[in-house]
Amino acid sequence: MSETWLSRAAAVEARTRDLRHRIHANPELSGQERETAALVAETLMSLGLAPRTGVGGHGVVCDIAGGTPGPMVALRADMDALPIQEETGLPYASERPGVMHACGHDGHTAMLLGLALVLAAARDRLRGTVRLIFQPAEETVAGAAAMCAEGCMDGVSAVFALHAWPGVGVGVIATKPGPVMASTDTFEIVIQGSGAHGAYPHLSRDPIAIGALVVTAAQQIVARRIDPLEPAVITFGTFHAGTATNIIPAGATLTGTMRALSASVRALLPRALEETARGVCASQGATCSCTISTGVDPVVNDPAWTALAIDAARVELDAGSVAELHTPSMGAEDFGVYLRHAPGAFLRLGIGDKAVGHDCRYDFNDAAIVRGITCMAAIAEEALGAAARLSAP
Numbered sequence: 001m002s003e004t005w006l007s008r009a010a011a012v013e014a015r016t017r018d019l020r021h022r023i024h025a026n027p028e029l030s031g032q033e034r035e036t037a038a039l040v041a042e043t044l045m046s047l048g049l050a051p052r053t054g055v056g057g058h059g060v061v062c063d064i065a066g067g068t069p070g071p072m073v074a075l076r077a078d079m080d081a082l083p084i085q086e087e088t089g090l091p092y093a094s095e096r097p098g099v100m101h102a103c104g105h106d107g108h109t110a111m112l113l114g115l116a117l118v119l120a121a122a123r124d125r126l127r128g129t130v131r132l133i134f135q136p137a138e139e140t141v142a143g144a145a146a147m148c149a150e151g152c153m154d155g156v157s158a159v160f161a162l163h164a165w166p167g168v169g170v171g172v173i174a175t176k177p178g179p180v181m182a183s184t185d186t187f188e189i190v191i192q193g194s195g196a197h198g199a200y201p202h203l204s205r206d207p208i209a210i211g212a213l214v215v216t217a218a219q220q221i222v223a224r225r226i227d228p229l230e231p232a233v234i235t236f237g238t239f240h241a242g243t244a245t246n247i248i249p250a251g252a253t254l255t256g257t258m259r260a261l262s263a264s265v266r267a268l269l270p271r272a273l274e275e276t277a278r279g280v281c282a283s284q285g286a287t288c289s290c291t292i293s294t295g296v297d298p299v300v301n302d303p304a305w306t307a308l309a310i311d312a313a314r315v316e317l318d319a320g321s322v323a324e325l326h327t328p329s330m331g332a333e334d335f336g337v338y339l340r341h342a343p344g345a346f347l348r349l350g351i352g353d354k355a356v357g358h359d360c361r362y363d364f365n366d367a368a369i370v371r372g373i374t375c376m377a378a379i380a381e382e383a384l385g386a387a388a389r390l391s392a393p
């Protein structure tokens with residue numbers, strides 16, 4: 001072996017960084033990734049590849065066939081930005097008011113293009129096909145399902161993704177088998193009480209006071225109805241009611257998010273929330289309606305493919321570049337949708353102590369690019385070998 005994945009990744013670092021800055025300067029909201037997808041497709045075509053565009057919205061799928069036929073493994077990057085006004089002051093800061101890459105998806109997309117640059121020049125090393133999935137609409141957890149519905153996982157034996165992670169050392173890969181990201185489902189509770197003058201509360205069924213009871217009682221679900229060894233979150237994000245200081249309104253609307261790491265807890269949360277909201281409202285002479293919007297599954301890493309990914313990263317980088325992850329995040333990701341179609345692993349890529357995700361001062365760290373590409377190339381090669389062994393008679 002003349003060249004390592006690390007040296008091949010280093011050779012494409014400058015071009016990948018330029019692509020990252022271009023994407024960062026031109027962020028597009030979920031479902032609107034037209035220009036980003038065009039840049040992705042154009043870059044892939046310049047390598048002689050034949051990307052499929054318009055998959056599940058603005059998604060792009062591109063297969064890189066190796067020198068030897070074999071199984072197929074996939075790597076995914078997300079392309080969408082967030083509705084945040086950037087305040088980094090960077091020379092390549094967002095040129096679109098109110099829109100910025102504050103979750104590292106500019107880095108993910110650029111690194112997957114960097115991987116394409118590396119693999120297109122090293123096809124003879126691959127025994128099978130590497131599929132690159134450029135996904136729209138991750139922040140609205142809609143893109144993965146839309147792409148899978150249009151066949152992006154057909155024929156894929158294993159699937160992987162890297163996500164930039166503030167707070168982890170620059171270029172350090174961290175993951176674990178089992179749950180790594182939570183499910184998310186949202187709720188809306190509309191309380192119907194009755195209004196009155198603020199001076200005469202006994203003539204009302206005060207939906208604000210009742211809503212406050214609902215918020216408090218909902219925390220009892222996590223504290224008392226769920227196994228303390230099972231993580232769960234119920235967060236109320238909005239509580240809207242009323243128009244003036246001296247008027248008790250007739251109604252209140254509360255919305256929020258529920259998170260879980262297992263299917264059983266995820267199933268219990270909406271049932272328990274509705275029971276609690278109805279029970280509290282009934283006890284106060286009010287009624288309510290409870291609407292649940294189903295989000296995405298937890299991301300649960302397959303133990304065998306996770307071990308393969310960790311080993312591949314360790315061999316290609318060095319032992320200190322791979323950190324054992326002990327606890328999952330209660331954040332959500334739609335990568336779990338791909339894992340319904342094939343096993344795989346979701347890995348964190350450390351970007352150091354920069355601003356936290358979804359913050360107006362966030363910037364992906366270019367110093368993580370080479371290690372990110374190296375890790376993905378090593379995983380792709382090893383996963384093709386493992387998939388071939390599994391399918392061998």
Ligand SMILES: [Zn+2]
Binds near residue numbers: 103357358
């Ligand atoms: Zn995000």
Ligand SMILES: [Zn+2]
Binds near residue numbers: 103104105138163
């Ligand atoms: Zn993200």
